[in-house]
Amino acid sequence: MTEDLYHDIILDHYRTPRNRAAELDGSHVHVHHNNPLCGDELDLRLRVDNGSIPTIDAVAYDGEGCSISMASASAMTEAVAGRDLADAEDLAQNFRAMMHGEPVEREDDLLDGIAFSGVAKFPVRVKCALLGWMALRDAISTFRDGQDSSRVVHEEPTL
Ligand code: ZN
Secondary structure (H helix, E strand, O other), X not given: OHHHHHHHHHHHHHHOXXXXXXOOOOOOEEEEEEEOOOOEEEEEEEEXXXXXXXXXXXXXXXXXXXXXXXXXXXXXXXXXXOOEHHHHHHHHHHXXXXXXXXXXXXXXXXXXXXXXXXXXXXXXXXXXHHHHHHHHHHHHHHHHOOOOOOEEEEOOOOO
């Protein structure tokens, strides 16, 4: 029953992507990641409200890839929009733990990201589900390093 529901959620994000755009007004950082195992390609852009607590003001992804990779990136953008950078990194760590079959403390905060929990059973698809979240972690560290507006290309997601 739950697996059917999760399947529907993944399909919904694939067919009706959230925050999917090739550009983002005022973007501070842009990273490109791919997953050669599957051929997934992903661009991620962040606009950061750089106040006393830097916060994700807007996030957009674009790319081409399998339904798991694109739907997971879509669900990720909804889960992290409006969060401060450290909080978003922590949430990415939670998603990564879930993909490795480890306990997750912040299930509710993952929003639709929880629908990808079943993907952990298919090791070959785990990198697909992680692609967007790993790009997010990279975009945040790139922003922190002061490489504003840079384009960073990574051949494989860091697991
Ligand atoms: Zn894939």
